[in-house]
Amino acid sequence: MKSSRLVSILLLLQTRGRMTAAQLAQELEVSVRTVYRDVEALGAAGVPLYGDAGHAGGYRLLDGYRTRLTGLTAGEAEALFLAGVPGPAAQLGLGPVLAAAQLKVRAALPPPLRAHADRISGRFHLDAPGWYADAAAGDPAHLAAVADAVWNDRVLSVVYRRWREPTDVERRLEPYGLVLKAGRWYVVAGPGPRTFRVDQILELTVSQEVFTRPEGFDLASHWTAYQRGFHERLYRDRQEAVVRLAPGVTLPRAVPLDGPAGPDGRTVVRVPIESVEHAHADFLRLGTDVEVLRPPELRERIARTVRELAARYGNSRAGGGD
Template sequence: MKSSRLVSLLLLLQTRGRMTAAQLAEELEVSVRTVYRDVEALSAAGVPLYGDAGHAGGYRLLDGYRTRLTGLTAGEAEALFLAGAPGPATQLGLGSVLAAAQLKVRAALPPELRVHADRISDRFHLDAPGWYADADETPHLPAVADAVWNSRVLHVLYRRWREPTDVERRLEPYGLVLKAGRWYVVAGPGPRTYRVDQILRLAVGEEEFTRPDDFDLAAYWTAYQRDFHDRLHRAQAVVRLAPGVTLDRAADHRREQDGWTRVTVPIESVDHAHAEFLRLGTGIEVLQPPELRERIARTVAELAERYGNFGAHGGDRGSGTRPSSRGGTSRAAPAQAP
């Protein structure tokens, strides 16, 4: 809608300062001619908007002009409160700041939007860390966040996975990323990625650094994840999958006469694939590489031998049966839930 686009244009100039018509058109995903018309509409409405010609020109608002935050839709108010994850904010030392900001925004909302915001808080809770993993201890996270914000150089003792494990590093922290409950700092020179929980010792230096103007944290992280997965899955396995069984990243699907599907799957290593494929039980058959097929065959043989000798060890261990007073066996009563 034009009204929404005019508000977006106004907020862009308010937050970024001078912008050219081409830059505004790219941000708003409209033509430059549309930007010209929108600027004329804002000027006619009394907004102090000025255009400067020349190489360094562009549109800008009169110094000191600010627009009030009005016109929030119900969806925007809901998204605003959903975006504020209390867990990560607390880890960064900003829990009370986030709570105060949300309180102020909530107080400024009209009653009908306040209901939507409260409903989001009541019905949705964001919990980033995964199951079956202890939370990482990140005592240096607030100091790293402060260095990111103030462009201060860090001198750290960092533990990595290869020898020598403990190394000293000089970091220029560009930004922080929270991925699956784990914090990473992206730092120059490079840049490179470091796990915050692996920082053993930290000292904030007096030196300041200049963050590259063209550095985009979100774009860097997207490329980093893509490169990580490409490096991770350098080998391949050829497997057969039972009907209804699927595998992520599988390719070259070929349906066979018995209903099974032959696919090619990228794998990290024989050890990793061995553990992952065993989880599928009888729903998978590994064909290639030979060392992976032999490894799984040995494991299955060991399991068959172990459970094949089940009767020789008494027959009732873990069987859920017990001797009966009448000489036979009776089924044990199921355990009651607490």
């Protein structure tokens, strides 16, 4: 802990110039007395560190004392700071590590490249989750344990909730890697490998058993192939619906059917749907701008939902309950 703090003091002075003991203590969340001891330790180790008394005083390094990273271009320096996403790093328990790593890289950059890196940090911020992510839900309960098992090649025994019956199943997982997709964590695990949502893990036990990763397995390549296969299956297995659309309303991949538009300007199109369940929710959001003609089960399901809504709202007093 002390050695890490000594390095942090050195890097802070290297990047910011003169700093008082109070400023260093606030930055490192330690007492001023601790800073005094650390400064003495750095001096004893041969670091050219000087302290100036007075109101404008403080500690500073001898001019020219710094470590530089060589071979970095401006674009590479920018990419290093753009790639560090603080939210996911914090979820994995790596927030302080990421901050320390960025501080070290910034301190070692020559001034022109440091300016490029600062420009990126000030102008771009990556926020992975979607707008409707449940912020109150917090991080997946077992994310840290899964990450630790990934790192140490430990077998996991889990109770996992899936969408089809039986919903809650027991699984033995050999976790190869973690993937963050649209704000949601997935674990790629053997045998298979297969993909599991971390937030759907209900119970988890870390085994002492160590597994052997498949030779040549590459997480990024596997995930790219998995996504490609997912979309291929999605489109191959989709059903179709025939719907009547209001003027100006469009749907993705809709194919107009032969015949002119009706007197009200509505057109009939054929559109692929993933399932009756998904289409039910998607078409309800469009309200009266869409009328489902086929399949019959989808039309009836939407009609039933509308009747239930009409009954509920028709029997409720404005501003009151049942």
